[in-house]
Amino acid sequence: xxxxxxxxxxxxxxxxxxxxxxxxxxxxVRKGERIGIIGPNGAGKTTFFHLLAGDLFPTGGKIYYKGxxxxxxxxxxxxxxxxxxxxxxxxxxxxxxxxxxxxxxLQRKRGMANVWFKPRNARRTPPLFAEAEHLLETWGLKDIxxxxxxxLSYGEQRQVExxxxxxxxxxxxxxxxxxxxxxxxxxxxxxxxxxxxxxxLTVMVIEHDLDVVFGLAERMIVLYDGYIFIDxxxxxxxxDERVNEIYIGKGKTVGA
Amino acid sequence: xxxxxxMGVVAIILLIAVPFFFSLFYLNLLxxxxxxxxxxxxxxxxxxxxxxxxxxxAAFFGIGAYASALLAKEWSPxxxxxxxxxxxxxxxxxxxxxxxxxxxNGFYFLMLTLAFSQMIYSFVHQSTTITGGSNGLSGLPSPMxxxxxxxxxxxxxxxxxxxxxIVYIVLGLIVKSPFGHVLIGIRENEMRMKAMxxxxxxxxxxxxxIAGAIGGISGALYSSLNGFVSPNDVYWTMSGSVLIMVLxxxxxxxxxxxxxxxxxxxxxxxxxxxxxxxxxxxGIIFILFVVFMPQGLVGFARMFQKLAIHRLLxxxxxxxxxxxxxxxx
Numbered sequence: 001x002x003x004x005x006x007x008x009x010x011x012x013x014x015x016x017x018x019x020x021x022x023x024x025x026x027x028x029v030r031k032g033e034r035i036g037i038i039g040p041n042g043a044g045k046t047t048f049f050h051l052l053a054g055d056l057f058p059t060g061g062k063i064y065y066k067g068x069x070x071x072x073x074x075x076x077x078x079x080x081x082x083x084x085x086x087x088x089x090x091x092x093x094x095x096x097x098x099x100x101x102x103x104x105x106l107q108r109k110r111g112m113a114n115v116w117f118k119p120r121n122a123r124r125t126p127p128l129f130a131e132a133e134h135l136l137e138t139w140g141l142k143d144i145x146x147x148x149x150x151x152l153s154y155g156e157q158r159q160v161e162x163x164x165x166x167x168x169x170x171x172x173x174x175x176x177x178x179x180x181x182x183x184x185x186x187x188x189x190x191x192x193x194x195x196x197x198x199x200x201l202t203v204m205v206i207e208h209d210l211d212v213v214f215g216l217a218e219r220m221i222v223l224y225d226g227y228i229f230i231d232x233x234x235x236x237x238x239x240d241e242r243v244n245e246i247y248i249g250k251g252k253t254v255g256a
Numbered sequence: 257x258x259x260x261x262x263m264g265v266v267a268i269i270l271l272i273a274v275p276f277f278f279s280l281f282y283l284n285l286l287x288x289x290x291x292x293x294x295x296x297x298x299x300x301x302x303x304x305x306x307x308x309x310x311x312x313x314a315a316f317f318g319i320g321a322y323a324s325a326l327l328a329k330e331w332s333p334x335x336x337x338x339x340x341x342x343x344x345x346x347x348x349x350x351x352x353x354x355x356x357x358x359x360x361n362g363f364y365f366l367m368l369t370l371a372f373s374q375m376i377y378s379f380v381h382q383s384t385t386i387t388g389g390s391n392g393l394s395g396l397p398s399p400m401x402x403x404x405x406x407x408x409x410x411x412x413x414x415x416x417x418x419x420x421x422i423v424y425i426v427l428g429l430i431v432k433s434p435f436g437h438v439l440i441g442i443r444e445n446e447m448r449m450k451a452m453x454x455x456x457x458x459x460x461x462x463x464x465x466i467a468g469a470i471g472g473i474s475g476a477l478y479s480s481l482n483g484f485v486s487p488n489d490v491y492w493t494m495s496g497s498v499l500i501m502v503l504x505x506x507x508x509x510x511x512x513x514x515x516x517x518x519x520x521x522x523x524x525x526x527x528x529x530x531x532x533x534x535x536x537x538x539g540i541i542f543i544l545f546v547v548f549m550p551q552g553l554v555g556f557a558r559m560f561q562k563l564a565i566h567r568l569l570x571x572x573x574x575x576x577x578x579x580x581x582x583x584x585x
Contacts, residue, residue, distance in 0.1 A: 053451075079453035087451070093444040104441050105452050107434045113454070119432040168453065 006031045012061030021047045023226040035204045036217030043223040045206045049174050053085040054078040084170035088177050090157040094150040102132045105167045139163050155186040175205040275410045287413050289521045290420040291477045296501040296513035298470035304508035306463045307443030311366045312373030316346040316468040318490030320475025325393045325485045335399040339476050346472020354464035377490045392486030399480045504545050506554030515553045
């Protein structure tokens, strides 16, 4: 295995009963790569992320991360190890504030999650709050820090979703349709933020908005019917007629 | 925060003063309220903070009560010793039962806890040589605190009050700590907590053990107060009534379960002196709470407070920025 390969997927498959969702997918991802994953609905994109993040386990094949096999490592452990995913649908702690959501990420990162007898507040645990404030400021969410998540607009919740992923300080970030359901202005904003991610962070992004994904990715993977249809540069994918046929042609009905 | 501390100190002083002003009947009633408040507080760790609704919490109450009673009867009535034994026994039981229960969620969790507690009930009910079967254990020696005989109800009351204050402070610290926030996160969205890298099963397990151990304390105090234990203390109706206390008081708050315990015990005492169908009346009140006041007594108090603040603001036009403070915890 090459040295700078961070994630190596070897012939994984996943079936539910008789239904084969992922068929024999192999993939090597280098550190810092930006990979876009596209494909029609039902191609297995999200299932593929579930397998990588540990929400589901493959029925066959192996997954290696930093040279170690992690095929059946549970999801929370993978998150601790640095494989972090954001969800396709907002999946946040809705009754809590944005700040509380973020603090939960930071307190584990900083090894403070198992403090029992010290209240968590700005006076008693200042480093957590300072860091949270810094992050919220950088990401332009400071104004809504003390709002409950459920009172935010969908687009704002989406930003929080992505912020939580980044606050985990991942090595591999899996973004599942980061701009789904966002307005044009919000999409532009998110894309600009994604461009600012550190260079050594490996990002894989599922995205229906082709402008967004071609702008972000340096390598494109087209999933179709559970297998990798094409693995190439954005230009190769754009020029491929078969892709137009299976994906972009159908894209209108998909509602990209 | 300081206001809370102040209120707490005032409440403790009032509770300390009670024996000087009230008769033994009220003292005993208050002692029972404090014990059941500890019990409700322990269940609230699961129901209110971790989002796990248990219908088998009487198991730990009963184990605590029987452990304390057996130890007092067979070996030594030293209060601290029986208390410690109860905590250990209940925690050990929670460690075993929790292994199975925290794998389940929602409805299945509820059914599993119910099943385990009924298993313990059957055991208690049938092993007559150890637990006295349906007669329970009576004629327990009065508890001793060192050389002090706690058969004096005032001393016993103070011991119970002391334990209540300790439990309240310890739990109060835990739920505000980073660890407590993890539990709240699990209540809100366990999947998200896993994605954040939390081993949620482990946290639920620890919460289950905390709840069990403190439930054991309340059982031990109960047997010390009454001088007997009966299998009814382990029966599922006991689990049901403590759950009602938590819900009527206000789950997920510290003061709620205490108010709920007081409310139910007082209601039971008053209503049952007039009519034999008091359980029906409590049932109706519970239904009214669930339908009209799902946040319980605490929610009611907050609503009232908000209304009062609102009135105040309207009457002194222009003041705007006060409202948000109280709504948080």
